[in-house]
Amino acid sequence: MAKSLNCPNCAAVLDPKETSCAYCGSFIITSKAKQITYNLDEFMDEFKPKYKKIFVHGIEMRENECPIRSGFANMFYSVTRSDGGRLLLTNQRLIFCAHAINLNPNLYWELNLNEIDRTELGLNLFISQRIRIFERDENETNFVVYGGKHWQNELTHALDKG
Incomplete structure (x- = not known):
């Protein structure tokens, strides 16, 4: 059905x-x-x-904004705490929306690409990897994603273009 x-x-x-x-x-x-x-x-x-x-x-999508990559991800806080959802990279923003089944189902996180200082690939756990996002104001946000190397490549490319 x-x-x-x-x-x-x-x-x-x-x-x-x-x-x-x-x-x-x-x-x-x-x-x-x-x-x-x-x-x-x-x-x-x-x-x-x-x-x-x-x-x-x-x-x-905003004016002249287009998606680059999206996929399932966890916003990682600690080994015992994370929120599952979907991560979306566009040519203007990085956006995370939590799934409805989370303790925090209304979680929405957004960062303009021009606010990102750098990104790093973190610990590799079998098929998933951690992407570390460092903001210009020194905040750090971590996501666990499938295909971390692809995410890192797309993020680097989007940041270089911006």
């Missing part, structure tokens, strides 16, 4: 097989993949001119 979801822009019922809202014309990207890297050329050339608003996993 296919479940429906609502458009993040107008709340109209959206068939999960559809990628755009029939009512408001928003483009909606969702994926059950553990990790996905988006084709930026295709996104900017094909999607941006056609749609009024674009949402990636329920997050509205």
